[in-house]
Amino acid sequence: MGVTEYILHRSPINSALYRYMTRLGVVMDYVAFIMIISLTGGTKSPLQPISYLILLHASLYWSFTGAMVATYMVLIGYIGVVFVVDGGFMAADLPRHLFNFAFTVMIGVIGGIIVARERKHFVEKGIFENLAKKDYLTGLYNxxxxxxxxxxxxxxxxxxxxxxxxxxxxxxxxxxxxxxxxxxxxxxxxxxxxxxxxxxxxxxxxxxxxxxxxxxxxxxxxxxxxxxxxxxxxxxxxxxxxxxxxxxxxxxxxxxxxxxxxxxxxxxxxxxxxxxxxxxxxxxxxxxx
Structure with a gap:
């Protein structure tokens, strides 16, 4: 995530590299997250909340649909870690798994809605600012x-x-x-x-x-x-x-x-x-x- 943000910070917002990294960055974060929690205790890892940052990251760059896709992928990755690292679903751990599932979905949905709404407001604000700064007839600045x-x-x-x-x-x-x-x-x-x-x-x-x-x-x-x-x-x-x-x-x-x-x-x-x-x-x- 740090590498992605650094590249985005250094790249012009209209460049191809910027657009490419906004899409690839979330995937890189997702892969890193799966590797990290696999190496630090599986689903009991104290780094599990990193998944929420990934969902917010996806909401920011992929909008609401992307946040839902990212939520689905995080849940799939979580299930994979359960089977590969935790040794499967244990009865004693089911409440914790259900809580993690529910909270992940909640963060994905709420984060996606909030970011989508703020993005809409930002676009509308940009349109109004542009109208205030430009001549309606010629399109030149006023x-x-x-x-x-x-x-x-x-x-x-x-x-x-x-x-x-x-x-x-x-x-x-x-x-x-x-x-x-x-x-x-x-x-x-x-x-x-x-x-x-x-x-x-x-x-x-x-x-x-x-x-x-x-x-x-x-x-x-x-x-x-x-x-x-x-x-x-x-x-x-x-x-x-x-x-x-x-x-x-x-x-x-x-x-x-x-x-x-x-x-x-x-x-x-x-x-x-x-x-x-x-x-x-x-x-x-x-x-x-």
């Missing part, structure tokens, strides 16, 4: 998440790149084609931002309306410029509207690298001024500061 992320990034990094951007003439798109088409534009741009910007290099947010922000985890302009150029190139390929009235969109960008000791409000204000400058210069461009 303004609130941006404020949290920029504070966290400032704590972790002295220098990084902040980009403020918005869709050029978005109001005209809504006025001419309708809000459904406008929403389709926002959704497409949100998807494109997630596609172009790898998670380990940055994160995009819907700041509000047609405005987006991007935090790039790089203190150098060149990697940031390359990512923005790639995004702009892919953006120019997008088409919206009907077959006989197609149109494309462009975006304006204000980008700046955080200076040492620059606060989040100052950084956002600086990037916002650069975005305004991009619009003043004719839109469809990146202005660096």
């Amino acid at each position: 303004h609130r998440s941006f404020q949290e992320q920029i504070r966290e990034t400032i704590t972790q990094r002295k220098h990084f790149t902040l980009v403020m951007c918005d869709i050029d003439y978005f109001k005209k798109i809504n006025d001419r084609y309708g809000h459904q088409v406008g929403d389709a534009v926002l959704i497409a741009i949100g998807h494109l931002l997630e596609t172009v910007i790898p998670e380990d290099q940055g994160r995009a947010f819907r700041y509000g309306g047609e405005e987006f922000t991007i935090i790039l985890f790089t203190p150098d302009r060149q990697p940031a410029i390359a990512l923005l150029q790639r995004f702009i190139a892919e953006l120019k390929k997008l088409e919206f509207g009907s077959d006989d009235d197609k149109f494309g969109v462009s975006m304006s960008f204000g980008a700046t690298v955080r200076k040492k000791d620059q606060k989040s409000e100052e950084l956002v204000a600086a990037a916002d001024m650069l975005l305004y400058a991009a619009k003043e210069q004719g839109r469809d461009r990146v202005v660096w500061g």
Whole structure:
């Protein structure tokens, strides 16, 4: 169990090794348990309660069904130890065996129910937290998440790149084609931002309306410029509207690298001024500061 927990602790939660060990770990614990009680007095072993930990372990990683399977296997193993080590069921030991059987089943059922219920609550909590942090339309993280992320990034990094951007003439798109088409534009741009910007290099947010922000985890302009150029190139390929009235969109960008000791409000204000400058210069461009 200790080996299993160590490997799980050291492995990324989404890795294949993590998923593999959550399944194999319970089996390893079960085999170790049978060997231990066989060597320490059979069913009279003081280590018999380890079986309850195995059931809880199975409940945690295998859910309720797994806990029931584990309970069945523990009982089978217990019976095997009775015959191989204890020499069979003796009349004097029947009350103890019945108690162990009943308590094992109780731990398996109750443990499975409790863990299954808590897991359901945990999943629901995660869903609600995700809804609170993400924009319902684009799927990007929202303004609130941006404020949290920029504070966290400032704590972790002295220098990084902040980009403020918005869709050029978005109001005209809504006025001419309708809000459904406008929403389709926002959704497409949100998807494109997630596609172009790898998670380990940055994160995009819907700041509000047609405005987006991007935090790039790089203190150098060149990697940031390359990512923005790639995004702009892919953006120019997008088409919206009907077959006989197609149109494309462009975006304006204000980008700046955080200076040492620059606060989040100052950084956002600086990037916002650069975005305004991009619009003043004719839109469809990146202005660096």
